[in-house]
Amino acid sequence: MLESVTSLDVEERQRLEPHDALETKMEVVGLDAWYSTKQALVDVNLNVRSNKVTAIIGPSGCGKSTLIRCLNRMHELVPGSRVTGSVLLDGKNIYGSDLDAVDVRRRVGMVFQKPNPFPNMSIADNVTAGLKLAGVKDESSMKEVERRTLERVGLWDEVKDDLKRSGASLSGGQQQRLCIARALAIEPEVLLMDEPCSALDPTATAKIEQLITSLKQTYTVVIVTHNMQQAARIADYTAFMYLGKLIEYDETTTLFENPRQELTERYITGKFG
Amino acid sequence: MKRRRSGADTAFKSMTLIFASSAVVLSLIYFFELYYGSTLTLKSGISFVTGSTWDPNNQVFGVLPMLYGSLVTSAIALIIGVPISLGVAIFLSEISPQVLRSPISFVVEMLAAVPSVIYGLWGLFVLAPILRTNVYPILESRLGFLPIFQGTIYGVSVLTAGIVLAIMIIPMVASISRDALLAVPDSQREAAYALGATRSEVIRMSVLSYARSGVFASIFLGFGRAFGETMAVTMLIGNTPLISASLLSPGYSLAALVASEFTEATTQVYISALIEAGLVLLVVSFIANVVARLLIRRLIRSREAASYL
Numbered sequence: 395m396l397e398s399v400t401s402l403d404v405e406e407r408q409r410l411e412p413h414d415a416l417e418t419k420m421e422v423v424g425l426d427a428w429y430s431t432k433q434a435l436v437d438v439n440l441n442v443r444s445n446k447v448t449a450i451i452g453p454s455g456c457g458k459s460t461l462i463r464c465l466n467r468m469h470e471l472v473p474g475s476r477v478t479g480s481v482l483l484d485g486k487n488i489y490g491s492d493l494d495a496v497d498v499r500r501r502v503g504m505v506f507q508k509p510n511p512f513p514n515m516s517i518a519d520n521v522t523a524g525l526k527l528a529g530v531k532d533e534s535s536m537k538e539v540e541r542r543t544l545e546r547v548g549l550w551d552e553v554k555d556d557l558k559r560s561g562a563s564l565s566g567g568q569q570q571r572l573c574i575a576r577a578l579a580i581e582p583e584v585l586l587m588d589e590p591c592s593a594l595d596p597t598a599t600a601k602i603e604q605l606i607t608s609l610k611q612t613y614t615v616v617i618v619t620h621n622m623q624q625a626a627r628i629a630d631y632t633a634f635m636y637l638g639k640l641i642e643y644d645e646t647t648t649l650f651e652n653p654r655q656e657l658t659e660r661y662i663t664g665k666f667g
Numbered sequence: 668m669k670r671r672r673s674g675a676d677t678a679f680k681s682m683t684l685i686f687a688s689s690a691v692v693l694s695l696i697y698f699f700e701l702y703y704g705s706t707l708t709l710k711s712g713i714s715f716v717t718g719s720t721w722d723p724n725n726q727v728f729g730v731l732p733m734l735y736g737s738l739v740t741s742a743i744a745l746i747i748g749v750p751i752s753l754g755v756a757i758f759l760s761e762i763s764p765q766v767l768r769s770p771i772s773f774v775v776e777m778l779a780a781v782p783s784v785i786y787g788l789w790g791l792f793v794l795a796p797i798l799r800t801n802v803y804p805i806l807e808s809r810l811g812f813l814p815i816f817q818g819t820i821y822g823v824s825v826l827t828a829g830i831v832l833a834i835m836i837i838p839m840v841a842s843i844s845r846d847a848l849l850a851v852p853d854s855q856r857e858a859a860y861a862l863g864a865t866r867s868e869v870i871r872m873s874v875l876s877y878a879r880s881g882v883f884a885s886i887f888l889g890f891g892r893a894f895g896e897t898m899a900v901t902m903l904i905g906n907t908p909l910i911s912a913s914l915l916s917p918g919y920s921l922a923a924l925v926a927s928e929f930t931e932a933t934t935q936v937y938i939s940a941l942i943e944a945g946l947v948l949l950v951v952s953f954i955a956n957v958v959a960r961l962l963i964r965r966l967i968r969s970r971e972a973a974s975y976l
């Protein structure tokens with residue numbers, strides 16, 4: 395696998411990547427992904443920078459969700475799916491033999507498009523669900539994590555008096571913040587978010603955007619969005635995808651103001667179709 | 668336009684209300700039919716349920732042994748049948764490869780449609796002899812220190828009836844709980860996977876927890892079927908009105924009592940006694956259902972705070 399990294403066309407990689415000396419957290423190399431016979435990703439190469447927010451934009455069906463689901467091995471849960479190529483997390487291939495899917499998913503957390511708290515668990519139990527899976531039993535440290543993560547996502551003041559209530563009893567925006575808290579409670583290194591605001595109203599969206607911006611101090615964030623303004627507001631880097639290919643990847647301002655590819659330009663100016 | 672639509676709406680609503688209340692009305696009718704049919708013996712009061720002598724010739728009617736037999740056989744059926752059913756349901760919804768799913772589901776649903784007399788025949792001519800010669804002697808020699816595995820082995824017994832009941836309720840409990848598991852949205856499974864859950868943890872933490880009310884409903888229905896099952900139990904329990912600590916002894920059940928003695932009941936009071944046995948069957952299964960629901964609600968609430976599932 396690693397051989398193919400170096401053998402990649404150098405010019406090609408420079409075109410696809412922002413050239414700076416920032417630390418790389420995840421590196422996608424020659425990634426192809428299939429749903430049974432349908433190829434959804436074609437030779438994707440992407441460098442996810444540490445402690446930055448990277449946005450993935452592109453028209454519906456272009457493979458954004460597929461790409462981020464390949465970053466924590468969720469793609470393989472779809473029956474008949476297949477992945478080739480590699481995704482390096484701190485230089486180690488997550489599809490290689492020294493990492494298993496459970497480790498990968500603990501280190502690379504995920505928040506979904508539709509808030510999906512566990513409805514039969516209390517708010518508190520939702521937050522600590524991942525810790526229990528990891529074998530943490532200590533009650534007092536759980537309490538501590540509950541408080542810390544709920545504060546982190548700005549939910550503590552809203553729910554501190556009914557931590558025993560069902561996670562499903564919250565509003566949509568609160569549920570999504572609860573899901574973010576649940577993902578953060580196990581202290582992942584990377585947080586993947588697949589259109590986390592698409593089911594939310596503008597106020598709730600603003601809260602989550604603010605949260606994402608604050609998260610990058612501690613985490614590396616990859617967010618899929620179909621909202622270009624959102625990408626422009628919160629992302630340091632933006633990748634544009636089209637028909638399963640990564641067309642262009644650059645610093646957000648460059649990509650939006652000075653796209654190198656005509657496709658990108660047409661997409662961001664809304665002349666697509 | 669608007670008015671017409673809301674008119675149709677009201678009509679639809681009242682129609683569903685009529686259907687829903689017909690269930691209530693029907694159960695009330697059953698109850699009162701049984702109640703009035705058994706006035707002759709109802710007069711003698713609670714001794715009907717607490718008495719353990721059943722002697723129609725001398726007009727002594729006590730159904731405690733039958734009540735005991737019904738409860739114990741149903742309990743055995745649930746203890747054996749529910750774990751197997753859940754295993755089948757979990758396999759079908761979470762583990763089985765796609766190609767096996769519908770053939771196995773088909774077979775399970777076919778089994779649910781097999782008439783109970785067939786289960787009874789099979790139990791009597793196939794299973795009971797095997798249990799008598801190969802299984803019960805081993806139970807007695809290994810676990811004979813337990814009072815439940817002592818005494819003479821006949822083949823027909825409370826345990827035999829319970830085992831066949833377990834087999835009978837498995838198809839129904841399995842297919843209803845499979846449907847409940849299949850109704851769990853994938854987003855719930857993904858939520859657990861994304862936290863680093865293994866497949867079995869996903870099943871426990873998200874799937875079973877999400878589907879639990881459907882799973883419990885399937886267990887209630889399984890209990891109802893086992894408790895009221897008549898034909899197979901009549902053929903397998905031995906129809907002896909005795910309360911014995913041993914599961915290997917013959918026993919009797921309320922439903923078996925009614926079915927097997929109705930043709931012999933020549934006196935009014937005998938008929939009344941059998942109808943009252945039916946009443947006891949109805950009331951006890953109602954009470955058992957309510958109690959189980961309350962227990963589960965309590966159980967869930969206290970666990971909610973502590974842990975999942």
Ligand SMILES: Nc1ncnc2c1ncn2[C@@H]1O[C@H](COP(=O)(O)OP(=O)(O)OP(=O)(O)O)[C@@H](O)[C@H]1O
Nearest residue numbers: 429432434453454455456457458459460461472620
């Ligand atoms: N479970 C699946 N089975 C088969 N094909 C799928 C499946 N999921 C996605 N696809 C296909 O893969 C391609 C990429 O899908 P993907 O969900 O990654 O798109 P997306 O960019 O996230 O779109 P959207 O913005 O609408 O969410 C699409 O053509 C889609 O039809």
Ligand SMILES: [Mg+2]
Nearest residue numbers: 458459460588
């Ligand atoms: Mg998507």
